[in-house]
Amino acid sequence: MFIKTVRLNDFRSHKTISIEFERGINVLLGGNGTGKTNLLEAINYATRNFSNKTSNKKVLIRKGAECASIQLVVHKESFSFTIQKEITTTTKKNQNTAPQLCKVILFSPETTNIILGEPESRRNYLDQIISQYDFTYSDALQKFEKIIRQRNFLLKSLKKNYKSSVVDTLSVWNSRLAKYSENITAKRAKLVQLIEKYYSGIYNCVAKNNNTIKVKLLQSVRVNEEAEIVRELEENLEKDILLGFTTIGAQKDNLLIEVNEFSAKGNLSQGEIWTLAFTLVMVEHKIFTEKESSTMNFQEPVLLLDDVFLGIDQKRRQKVVEFIEGKGQVIITSADEREIPKNLKFNRINVKLDE
Numbered sequence: 001m002f003i004k005t006v007r008l009n010d011f012r013s014h015k016t017i018s019i020e021f022e023r024g025i026n027v028l029l030g031g032n033g034t035g036k037t038n039l040l041e042a043i044n045y046a047t048r049n050f051s052n053k054t055s056n057k058k059v060l061i062r063k064g065a066e067c068a069s070i071q072l073v074v075h076k077e078s079f080s081f082t083i084q085k086e087i088t089t090t091t092k093k094n095q096n097t098a099p100q101l102c103k104v105i106l107f108s109p110e111t112t113n114i115i116l117g118e119p120e121s122r123r124n125y126l127d128q129i130i131s132q133y134d135f136t137y138s139d140a141l142q143k144f145e146k147i148i149r150q151r152n153f154l155l156k157s158l159k160k161n162y163k164s165s166v167v168d169t170l171s172v173w174n175s176r177l178a179k180y181s182e183n184i185t186a187k188r189a190k191l192v193q194l195i196e197k198y199y200s201g202i203y204n205c206v207a208k209n210n211n212t213i214k215v216k217l218l219q220s221v222r223v224n225e226e227a228e229i230v231r232e233l234e235e236n237l238e239k240d241i242l243l244g245f246t247t248i249g250a251q252k253d254n255l256l257i258e259v260n261e262f263s264a265k266g267n268l269s270q271g272e273i274w275t276l277a278f279t280l281v282m283v284e285h286k287i288f289t290e291k292e293s294s295t296m297n298f299q300e301p302v303l304l305l306d307d308v309f310l311g312i313d314q315k316r317r318q319k320v321v322e323f324i325e326g327k328g329q330v331i332i333t334s335a336d337e338r339e340i341p342k343n344l345k346f347n348r349i350n351v352k353l354d355e
């Protein structure tokens with residue numbers, strides 16, 4: 001499966017643009033601000049139904065225009081199909097059907113935020129992977145978040161005005177919270193085990209080193225059992241009331257990644273942080289292909305790599321080439337052809353500013 005054509009109307013900086021891709025490695029080349037990243041964002045939006053950069057749909061529409069449209073023509077074996085998305089500020093969320101049709105995996109300079117950002121960004125990384133093969137997960141996650149909001153609301157009201165009737169209501173929320181929390185954390189823990197299996201090998205291959213990598217899911221609850229979580233929620237009640245929010249549960253899970261016992265933030269170099277982020281994406285690719293390869297209509301995901309050669313040394317660039325060769329369709333952006341390793345064979349696509 002590969003994306004043959006991308007057509008945009010009034011998406012970000014593009015008034016109208018139509019680009020033809022090839023099956024293997026494609027490189028979008030153009031100066032800064034010519035709209036290369038916007039093109040990848042459009043592909044990502046059309047296939048995953050959300051932007052990797054913003055939750056504000058308005059900024060996806062070209063300044064001065066009313067609505068934007070994205071059209072992808074996807075080739076699959078002997079037939080082709082079209083994914084069409086219209087973006088207006090008023091339309092409700094589109095039906096999320098595209099991921100089953102066309103799977104993309106994106107690396108961008110912002111991927112380093114998963115490594116450097118708050119625990120939430122790492123939970124999101126885990127959650128979006130799980131949602132792709134476990135169709136009950138998103139729903140459970142939404143229900144869990146609602147329970148947390150309701151429980152926190154009650155905790156805040158107790159902080160202001162302590163009432164034993166409200167404490168009784170809390171115990172109902174505790175058991176519901178524990179049920180979902182246990183389920184979510186267990187699924188995350190299983191995924192983290194899989195990530196751990198691949199992460200060190202890929203990281204050390206790109207970094208050409210023998211670093212000790214630690215990958216672990218940090219949990220706020222000691223045991224993954226509903227009854228134990230309820231017990232700990234009760235134990236922590238006083239503290240939770242004082243703080244006005246729930247201090248234990250899956251909403252506190254965190255993915256820990258350490259290199260030689262160093263956490264990334266404040267300790268590792270730019271290139272090392274880049275390597276940690278690139279490894280996350282390659283691990284996601286590996287897990288997806290492994291899970292899917294046994295299914296009847298397995299489709300290799302399309303890799304979108306935004307500025308993947310920027311800010312890394314030649315050895316690492318060479319490793320990127322080794323990783324992407326033979327991985328189906330790859331779409332890379334670059335503002336400077338000199339950063340692309342000479343041995344990489346690719347379909348060159350020049351991107352220019354709209355006249």
Ligand SMILES: Nc1ncnc2c1ncn2[C@@H]1O[C@H](COP(=O)(O)OP(=O)(O)OP(=O)(O)O)[C@@H](O)[C@H]1O
Pocket residue numbers: 011012013014030031032033034035036037038039058059060061062063333334335
């Ligand atoms: N809604 C919008 N309407 C018009 N222009 C927009 C909109 N959103 C973003 N832009 C413009 O799009 C341009 C950025 O495009 P993009 O990030 O795709 O560039 P790029 O080719 O990836 O550049 P670089 O090589 O620097 O990464 C900016 O000039 C920005 O102002």
Ligand SMILES: [Mg+2]
Pocket residue numbers: 036037038306307333
């Ligand atoms: Mg860019």
